[in-house]
Amino acid sequence: xxxxxxxxxxxxxxxxxxxxxxxxxxxxxxxxxxxxxxxxxxxxxxxxxxxxxxxxxxxxxxxxxxxxxxxxxxxxxxxxxxxxxxxxxxxxxxxxxxxxxxxxxxxxxxxxxxxxxxxxxxxxxxxxxxxxxxxxxxxxxxxxxxxxxxxxxxxxxxxxxxxxxxxxxxxxxxxxxxxxxxxxxxxxxxxxxxxxxxxxxxxxxxxxxxxxxxxxxxxxxxxxxxxxxxxxxxxxxxxxxxxxxxxxxxxxxxxxxxxxxxxxxxxxxxxxxxxxxxxxxxxxxxxxxxxxxxxxxxxxxxxxxxxxxxxxxxxxxxxxxxxxxxxxxxxxxxxxxxxxxxxxxxxxxxxxxxxxxxxxxxxxxxxxxxxxxxxxxxxxxxxxxxxxxxxxxxxxxxxxxxxxxxxxxxxxxxxxxxxxxxxxxxxxxxxxxxxx
Amino acid sequence: xxxxxxxxxxxxxxxxxxxxxxxxxxxxxxxxxxxxxxxxxxxxxxxxxxxxxxxxxxxxxxxxxxxxxxxxxxxxxxxxxxxxxxxxxxxxxxxxxxxxxxxxxxxxxxxxxxxxxxxxxxxxxxxxxxxxxxxxxxxxxxxxxxxxxxxxxxxxxxxxxxxxxxxxxxxxxxxxxxxxxxxxxxxxxxxxxxxxxxxxxxxxxxxxxxxxxxxxxxxxxxxxxxxxxxxxxxxxxxxxxxxxxxxxxxxxxxxxxxxxxxxxxxxxxxxxxxxxxxxxxxxxxxxxxxxxxxxxxxxxxxxxxxxxxxxxxxxxxxxxxxxxxxxxxxxxxxxxxx
Numbered sequence: 001x002x003x004x005x006x007x008x009x010x011x012x013x014x015x016x017x018x019x020x021x022x023x024x025x026x027x028x029x030x031x032x033x034x035x036x037x038x039x040x041x042x043x044x045x046x047x048x049x050x051x052x053x054x055x056x057x058x059x060x061x062x063x064x065x066x067x068x069x070x071x072x073x074x075x076x077x078x079x080x081x082x083x084x085x086x087x088x089x090x091x092x093x094x095x096x097x098x099x100x101x102x103x104x105x106x107x108x109x110x111x112x113x114x115x116x117x118x119x120x121x122x123x124x125x126x127x128x129x130x131x132x133x134x135x136x137x138x139x140x141x142x143x144x145x146x147x148x149x150x151x152x153x154x155x156x157x158x159x160x161x162x163x164x165x166x167x168x169x170x171x172x173x174x175x176x177x178x179x180x181x182x183x184x185x186x187x188x189x190x191x192x193x194x195x196x197x198x199x200x201x202x203x204x205x206x207x208x209x210x211x212x213x214x215x216x217x218x219x220x221x222x223x224x225x226x227x228x229x230x231x232x233x234x235x236x237x238x239x240x241x242x243x244x245x246x247x248x249x250x251x252x253x254x255x256x257x258x259x260x261x262x263x264x265x266x267x268x269x270x271x272x273x274x275x276x277x278x279x280x281x282x283x284x285x286x287x288x289x290x291x292x293x294x295x296x297x298x299x300x301x302x303x304x305x306x307x308x309x310x311x312x313x314x315x316x317x318x319x320x321x322x323x324x325x326x327x328x329x330x331x332x333x334x335x336x337x338x339x340x341x342x343x344x345x346x347x348x349x350x351x352x353x354x355x356x357x358x359x360x361x362x363x364x365x366x367x368x369x370x371x372x373x374x375x376x377x378x379x380x381x382x383x384x385x386x387x388x389x390x391x392x393x394x395x396x397x398x399x400x401x402x403x404x405x406x407x408x409x410x411x412x413x414x415x416x417x418x419x420x421x422x423x424x425x426x427x428x429x430x431x432x433x434x435x436x
Numbered sequence: 437x438x439x440x441x442x443x444x445x446x447x448x449x450x451x452x453x454x455x456x457x458x459x460x461x462x463x464x465x466x467x468x469x470x471x472x473x474x475x476x477x478x479x480x481x482x483x484x485x486x487x488x489x490x491x492x493x494x495x496x497x498x499x500x501x502x503x504x505x506x507x508x509x510x511x512x513x514x515x516x517x518x519x520x521x522x523x524x525x526x527x528x529x530x531x532x533x534x535x536x537x538x539x540x541x542x543x544x545x546x547x548x549x550x551x552x553x554x555x556x557x558x559x560x561x562x563x564x565x566x567x568x569x570x571x572x573x574x575x576x577x578x579x580x581x582x583x584x585x586x587x588x589x590x591x592x593x594x595x596x597x598x599x600x601x602x603x604x605x606x607x608x609x610x611x612x613x614x615x616x617x618x619x620x621x622x623x624x625x626x627x628x629x630x631x632x633x634x635x636x637x638x639x640x641x642x643x644x645x646x647x648x649x650x651x652x653x654x655x656x657x658x659x660x661x662x663x664x665x666x667x668x669x670x671x672x673x674x675x676x677x678x679x680x681x682x683x684x685x686x687x688x689x690x691x692x693x694x695x696x697x698x699x700x701x702x703x704x705x706x707x708x709x710x711x712x713x714x715x716x717x718x719x720x721x722x723x724x725x726x727x728x729x730x731x732x733x734x735x736x737x738x739x740x741x742x743x744x745x746x747x748x749x750x751x752x753x754x755x756x757x758x759x760x761x762x763x764x765x766x767x768x769x770x771x772x773x774x
Contacts, residue, residue, distance in 0.1 A: 022463040029452050029459075036445055050449055054456040061464040072471045079478050086485045093492045100499040107506045111583070114590035118597070121565055152614070155665055155723055185723070187659070224517050227660045248507075255513040259594045266601035270608065278610035278622075321637070324697045325629040326681045388681055 026054075099245070106137055106249055110256070117260040121267045126260045127161040134163065134234065137249060142236055144212075148176050149230040149261070150184070157184065157231065165236075177206060179219055180231050187228055189220040191247045193240045215239040218247045222258035229258060277352040279329060280336035288351035288359055292411055295349075295363045296404055306404040307370035308414055309360040310422040311339075311377070314396045314430040316356040327388050331395055332356065338380055343373055359418075367403040367435065374399045374433040382431060396431035398422055407436040509536060509587045516595035520602050529592045533574070537585060540576030547571075560585070562593040569596060612686045614664055615671035623685025624745070627695050630683070631745055634697070634738060642704030642737045643748050644694040645756045646674070646711065649730045649764040651690040658725050665722035666729065670715065677714045678707070693752075701737045701769055708733045708767045716765065730765035732756060741770045 033051075116129055127147065134145040142165045148157040157176035164170055176184070178201050183190050192198045195214045217235035221228040232254050234242070275287040283291075292308075299306045313319075313331065320328040332352075339350050339358065349361040362370055378399055386393045400422025408414045417436050425434035512532050519525050526544035533542050541557070548571060557573040572589055605613070610622040618626065627643075634641050648654075648670065655663040667690065674684055674692060683695040696704050712731060720727045734756025742748040751770040759768035 022459050022466065026456055026459050026463075029456050033449060033452055036448070040442065040445055050453045053453050054460055057457045058460050061461055065464045065468050068468060069471055072468075072475055076471075076475050076478060079475065079482050083478070083482045083485060086482060086489055090485065090489050090492065093489060093496055096496050097492065097499065100496060100503055103503045104499065104506065107503060107510070110510060111587050111590070114587060114594070118564055118590050118593045119566075121597075150661075152664060153668075184661075223514075225520065225660070226518070227664065252507070252510045252513075255510065255517065256591070256594075259513055259517055259591075259598060263594060263598045263601060266598060266605060269613070270601050270604045273605060273608035278608070321633060324633060324681060325626055326683050326695075326697065329626075330680060389679065 103245065109133070109137060110252065113253075114256060117256060120260065121264055123261070123264040123268065126257065126264050129260075130232070130257055131161060131163045133253070137253070138234060138246065142238070143234040143241070144171065144236070146171055146233045146235075147230060147257075148180060148233070150228055157181075160230065171212065173212075176231065178202070179217060180233060183219045183221050183231055183233075184228055187221050187223060189247050189251050190218065191242060191244065192217050193242075213237045216241045218242045218250055220247070220251050220254040222254050222261065224258050224262045229262060232257065280332055280352050282336050282339075282358070283349055283351040285351065285353055285359075288349060288353070288361065289411075291349045292361055292414075295361060296411055296414075299363065299404060304364050305366050305406065307362040307365040307367065308402050308404070308418050309362065309370065309374055309377075310353070310400045310418040311335075311358040311360065311397050312399075312422055312426070313356040314398055314426070316395075319393075319395060323388055323393065327386075327393075328356075330388070331386060334384065334386060335381060335395075335397070338384065339377065342377055342380060365403075367401075367406060370401055370403060371433065371435055374401050374435075378431065378433050398425035398430050399433045400425055401433065401435040403436075505536075506584070506587070509584055510591070512588055513591045513595070516591060519595070520599050522596065522599045522603075525592070525595050525599055529588070529595075533585070533588050536588070537577065537581045539574050541574065543573045545571040545573055560589055562589060562596060564593055564597040569593065569600065615668050615686050617671050617675070617692075618683070618685040620685060620687055623683065623687070623693065623695075626683055626685075628745055630695060630697055631738060631748075639698050640700055640737060640739055642696045642699045642701060642707075642735055643752045644696065644704065644708055644711075645687065645734045645749075645752045646692040646694065646731050647733075647756055647760070648690040649732055649760075654727065654729075658722070658727070662722040662725055662727070666720055666727060669720045669722070670729065670731075673714055673718060674711060677711050682707075693749075701735065701740060701771075704735050704737065705767060705769060708735055712765070712767060732759040732764050733767045734759055734770070735767065736770040 037048075113129070113133055117126065120126055120129060130147060131145065134143065144162065144164050146162040147160045149160045150156075151158050157180055159171070159174045159176075162171050173180075179190060179192065182200070192201070193216050195201070195216065196203065212235075214235050215238045217233060219231060219233035222230040222232065232250060234246075234250065236242070275284055276282065277284055295306050298304075313335065316328065316331075319331065335358065336350070336352070339360065343360065343362070344350065347363050351359045351361070353359040362373070365373075378397060382394065382396045384394070386395065400418045400420070402408065402414055402418045402421065404414055408417055421434040421436050425432040428434065512529070515528055515532065516525055519528060530542040530544065533539055543554075543557075545554075545559075548568075554573045554575075557575050558577050560572045560574070561568045562570045562572060570593075572592070574585065577585055606619070610619055611617060612619045630641060633639070648666070651663070651666070654666060667686075671684070671686070671692065674694070678684060678694060679696075681697060683697075685693050685695075687693045694707075696707060699707070712733060715729055715731050718729075720729060734752045734754065736742060736748050736752035736755060738748050741751045755768040755770040759766050762768070
């Protein structure tokens with residue numbers, strides 16, 4: 001608009017100087033005539049009628065050009081209107097250009113995000129990337145961001161991580177509110193421009209602790225194998241902070257994060273499976289070997305002792321044959337459970353060493369204490385009834401025990417020796433504890 | 437004074453009048469011309485404006501197309517998220533990459549040794565954490581599309597890793613992560629052991645295959661999330677209506693199997709009837725839905741109906757098929773309706 005005004009004024013000044021010069025000449029002429037006629041009043045009778053000529057010609061010419069000028073003015077106002085609409089469209093396109101550049105910037109940010117996500121296999125790492133990405137992608141929105149994950153067992157949402165915009169109230173809805181449940185159920189992206197006027201949601205059903213000052217929000221489900229595994233939600237205190245373009249971006253983001261989060265969950269699960277026995281939930285041999293090395297190193301530095309118990313179920317083969325392998329599994333599970341209750345602390349490592357063999361690592365435990373524990377275990381298991389098909393059955397265990405550094409200095413030797421004493425316990429008639 | 441002679445005054449007046457008329461004429465012509473010039477300027481300004489607008493519109497259209505193109509690249513992830521199988525994933529990926537970037541060929545290769553034969557191909561490594569998990573060999577990739585290809589391959593790497601991890605879990609986990617009961621491979625291993633024991637001591641055992649009736653409809657109607665809860669709740673019901681020494685496993689999608697050691701056919705039928713009526717009588721609550729289910733059960737017996745595990749499973753599956761055919765929510769014993 002400013003441009004047009006400049007153009008008009010500049011045109012006017014240039015053309016008017018030309019026209020005015022003609023008028024000035026006319027005024028000078030008229031002045032001369034008046035001066036002359038003042039001197040020779042008698043001449044006025046002759047000269048005055050002469051002046052009808054310019055007046056008449058003025059009116060004649062005015063009349064003649066007027067219609068033409070009018071046409072020009074009409075055309076001019078038409079062009080003016082055209083210029084206005086052009087300007088409007090231009091400013092619209094300029095806005096669009098800015099928006100498009102923003103969009104392209106956002107998507108080029110996503111490219112880096114994919115690279116970052118593919119390098120990350122820990123859940124915390126993925127959360128961190130999400131919480132960094134949201135404020136960078138939704139710069140002007142000033143949003144709170146919440147990530148919920150679905151707890152499949154309990155059929156509910158759990159707050160995984162959140163990021164509150166400076167100065168906003170903290171998020172107290174750990175299980176999600178009506179908006180989150182809507183998204184979870186419908187598995188559709190949700191855009192609410194004004195929380196208070198959206199007819200889909202009844203705010204009165206919100207619990208008092210769920211109420212945060214909220215104007216607008218967007219929310220999408222994280223979907224993997226056609227199942228929602230979580231929800232990403234952005235909300236802001238202001239009304240109409242988000243548009244459909246934002247929602248679309250969040251949807252794309254949620255696709256990427258669904259994959260990354262599932263990768264992290266799978267990775268965690270696979271790692272756990274690799275170190276833990278599926279049947280008993282105890283550690284596996286390899287993990288045990290690692291921990292034994294570490295604990296012995298520690299004991300050497302601290303001058304403390306480490307005890308090792310090896311435990312074998314007596315007559316397990318016969319038990320299996322008599323009652324079946326499922327019964328055998330039940331026994332192993334039960335022993336694992338008892339071991340965990342008797343000696344299950346953070347420091348102690350209980351491991352399923354082989355079929356019916358268990359190994360227990362007791363750091364900071366002297367021979368005397370270890371022997372006490374071993375006897376407790378032995379008596380506890382022997383006293384435990386296992387009811388199969390309304391029949392009471394019992395199992396006993398043989399336990400071997402060695403202590404570092406009293407019995408041996410090396411890991412390998414310790415394991416050999418504990419095996420040896422356990423074997424001796426078997427030979428001595430089973431259901432016994434033997435120490436080196 | 438000569439000039440003040442009446443005649444000369446008259447002549448001067450006439451000249452002046454003539455000049456005035458001339459000036460007036462000039463004035464109007466000039467006025468008209470300035471107006472015209474002004475209009476012309478204005479029109480050319482509008483024309484320039486229109487040109488600006490057109491070029492901007494063109495630019496925006498191109499930007500729009502570009503951003504749409506980039507955007508569509510990210511739709512790959514959604515597509516890939518549907519699959520958990522490596523073969524399937526690489527097929528989907530290559531299809532989509534060919535479609536987006538107009539490649540002539542695209543292949544997924546697991547080991548670097550295999551890439552040497554592909555001379556005209558560009559080879560890209562797929563990385564997860566610090567490990568290379570595979571390679572992509574492409575032919576006909578334009579230089580301008582390398583960035584776009586990287587976007588696609590990054591998504592593929594993530595999906596591939598997910599498939600690999602899933603496979604690893606499936607091989608390691610003895611229980612099914614959804615229902616927490618034994619996975620198929622572990623169940624079969626246990627069943628094989630039980631079969632040997634039964635052979636050795638001349639015992640018999642029964643094998644039940646349980647299938648949820650119209651489970652697919654339930655999934656379609658309420659969604660997979662609710663379907664998952666149904667499976668989980670049903671496995672709980674099964675667990676609670678069995679003896680401790682019976683072996684329960686998840687056989688496939690909505691199929692469960694139970695091995696009843698040292699049990700003959702009529703006792704197995706009683707057990708199955710207990711399961712059927714318990715399921716019929718219970719309501720499963722999943723989120724806001726309350727769902728009623730029925731199950732069909734097929735039973736076969738070792739060593740009455742079969743003398744190896746494969747045959748035994750086939751026979752009980754046949755019985756299940758009969759149960760489904762004769763109206764569902766029922767039990768069918770192999771041999772009885774043979």
